[in-house]
Amino acid sequence: MKFGTLLQDLARSAVHNPITEKYPFEVRATPARLRGRLNWDAENCIGCGLCVKDCPSQAIELIVIDKKTKQFQLFYHLNRCTFCAQCVYSCRQECLSLSRDEWELAALNQEDFHIQYEREVDEVPCVAATDPAEA
Amino acid sequence: MEKTEHKKGFTIPIGPQHPALKEPGHFRITVDGEIVTDVDVRLGYAHRGIEKAAEARSWVQNLYLFERVCGICSHIHAMAYCLGVERLAGVEAPPRAQAIRVLVAELERIHSHLLWLGVAAHEAGFDTLFMYSWRDRETIMDVLERFSGNRVNYSANILGGVKYDLDDEFVQFMCEGLDYLETRSEYYLEVVTTDAMFLQRTQNIGVMTRSQAELLGTVGPTARASNVHRDIRYEAPYSAYKQFPISIVLDQRGDLEARFVVRIKELFESYRLIRRILEELPEGDLAARMPRKIAEGETVSRVEAPRGELFYFIKSNGSDTPERVRVRTPTICNMMSVVKLAIGHQLADVPMILAGIDPCFSCNDRMFRVHLDQSVYANVGPLKG
Ligand code: SF4
Ligand code: SF4
Numbered sequence: 168m169k170f171g172t173l174l175q176d177l178a179r180s181a182v183h184n185p186i187t188e189k190y191p192f193e194v195r196a197t198p199a200r201l202r203g204r205l206n207w208d209a210e211n212c213i214g215c216g217l218c219v220k221d222c223p224s225q226a227i228e229l230i231v232i233d234k235k236t237k238q239f240q241l242f243y244h245l246n247r248c249t250f251c252a253q254c255v256y257s258c259r260q261e262c263l264s265l266s267r268d269e270w271e272l273a274a275l276n277q278e279d280f281h282i283q284y285e286r287e288v289d290e291v292p293c294v295a296a297t298d299p300a301e302a
Numbered sequence: 303m304e305k306t307e308h309k310k311g312f313t314i315p316i317g318p319q320h321p322a323l324k325e326p327g328h329f330r331i332t333v334d335g336e337i338v339t340d341v342d343v344r345l346g347y348a349h350r351g352i353e354k355a356a357e358a359r360s361w362v363q364n365l366y367l368f369e370r371v372c373g374i375c376s377h378i379h380a381m382a383y384c385l386g387v388e389r390l391a392g393v394e395a396p397p398r399a400q401a402i403r404v405l406v407a408e409l410e411r412i413h414s415h416l417l418w419l420g421v422a423a424h425e426a427g428f429d430t431l432f433m434y435s436w437r438d439r440e441t442i443m444d445v446l447e448r449f450s451g452n453r454v455n456y457s458a459n460i461l462g463g464v465k466y467d468l469d470d471e472f473v474q475f476m477c478e479g480l481d482y483l484e485t486r487s488e489y490y491l492e493v494v495t496t497d498a499m500f501l502q503r504t505q506n507i508g509v510m511t512r513s514q515a516e517l518l519g520t521v522g523p524t525a526r527a528s529n530v531h532r533d534i535r536y537e538a539p540y541s542a543y544k545q546f547p548i549s550i551v552l553d554q555r556g557d558l559e560a561r562f563v564v565r566i567k568e569l570f571e572s573y574r575l576i577r578r579i580l581e582e583l584p585e586g587d588l589a590a591r592m593p594r595k596i597a598e599g600e601t602v603s604r605v606e607a608p609r610g611e612l613f614y615f616i617k618s619n620g621s622d623t624p625e626r627v628r629v630r631t632p633t634i635c636n637m638m639s640v641v642k643l644a645i646g647h648q649l650a651d652v653p654m655i656l657a658g659i660d661p662c663f664s665c666n667d668r669m670f671r672v673h674l675d676q677s678v679y680a681n682v683g684p685l686k687g
Contacts, residue, residue: 172489186437198447198448198451199448199451200448200449200450200451200466201451201452202451202452202457220360221360221362221363222363223359223362223363223364223365223366223367224366249366249455250452251366251369251455251457252457252465253362253363253365253366253457253460256460256465257362265451
């Protein structure tokens with residue numbers, strides 16, 4: 168090794184801050200394509216089940232309450248997900264996405280990993296609408 | 303492989319916990335003083351039953367299973383699988399997707415070779431080189447992370463194409479990274495060929511002649527360092543390597559130094575190829591449509607992983623799950639060379655010789671039967687360095 172290179176490196180390292188970051192006090196910006204937690208947009212879902220079929224780790228369950236009124240529940244098992252994004256590519260309605268910002272996903276309880284998605288806005292009128300049909 | 307007959311000399315068991323690298327493998331080394339007289343190797347500690355698991359999963363799900371055969375070369379496994387399945391289905395990925403696949407494969411080769419350079423230097427006790435090369439490897443990890451969002455399992459492939467496109471900002475980021483790495487690689491090439499202490503650990507150690515390399519069935523950079531013209535990208539170009547040919551990197555000497563030189567020179571070839579792909583990147587779609595059921599048939603898909611030839615045999619019975627997938631990774635082909643090369647060397651050289659083939663134990667652990675034909679190995683003769 169050349170002596171000059173060594174000195175250069177020494178000089179540079181003497182004034183340089185450590186390369187490591189003080190996480191969690193300092194959080195580096197995530198890359199734009201980071202694959203974090205799965206989000207489901209219930210509006211467009213048609214209940215085709217392709218995402219469930221293609222998921223390599225059985226992390227998604229879809230429960231069809233009523234296909235006509237588009238009432239579905241999606242259970243997402245965060246602890247099984249490998250963040251491969253296959254479900255995002257399989258969904259033709261573009262209702263699935265992997266979040267860029269939600270990636271600190273550790274939890275102390277099992278329950279925190281089982282996430283239930285439902286249609287939020289329409290929930291009350293929809294339930295009301297389906298009740299007479301069921302009766 | 304275990305032999306039961308009694309051996310003369312003292313037997314030292316090494317492993318199964320991390321014999322040289324941080325992976326399990328068991329070596330029984332018989333020594334006479336400091337000199338190795340026999341080596342037995344026993345593998346299989348990280349057998350995961352992946353081939354059997356594949357039979358219970360759909361074609362799409364298997365893509366992610368095979369990506370996890372190896373953490374270092376995740377992309378090339380998925381690529382080999384995709385190429386095989388696409389051939390069975392009669393679908394060809396669009397040219398842009400093929401070019402991007404090859405580009406990521408070359409990025410992966412760079413990261414794998416830099417990782418190996420560090421590990422091998424560490425085995426030689428040259429920890430400065432280890433720290434330097436791993437620091438520089440972060441550049442390529444950042445590039446891969448920027449491309450796919452993930453440092454290790456990039457998941458860039460889907461059946462029929464790729465998921466991610468290249469944009470200008472990324473291309474500029476990557477080119478800056480490659481420029482930096484190119485100057486660093488020149489420096490590393492100089493270090494491994496001129497540093498006197500390092501040369502003592504590599505020069506004329508583990509020498510394998512061309513005929514021995516061919517007989518032992520070595521593949522990848524290990525074979526190329528013994529002047530064997532064996533590189534799937536060159537012999538049987540697949541995917542975009544037809545359009546963007548590579549030139550094969552060879553070395554005559556066959557010792558450990560040659561293996562360092564070949565791998566570092568391959569880095570330059572990868573930089574060149576990536577720049578060439580960027581210049582002539584075809585326009586078009588990223589993925590072709592794939593049927594969910596794959597037509598009946600069987601195929602062989604061979605690609606050049608960073609460690610050598612990666613082999614996939616895929617058989618379909620017309621349903622949405624494969625009937626059989628067979629994977630052979632390069633380490634298993636190269637392992638016999640360690641067993642033969644170590645004989646006659648100092649015990650202290652064994653970790654270096656093992657690291658010289660760039661082994662990856664957990665990806666080669668697969669169940670298979672060997673019909674031993676002793677006459678083949680008898681012809682190799684004793685190897686001395
Ligand atoms: S990202 Fe992959 S593992 Fe996670 S839910 Fe989607 S398909 Fe399943
Ligand atoms: S693939 Fe999309 S549309 Fe189909 S069930 Fe899943 S989320 Fe709904």
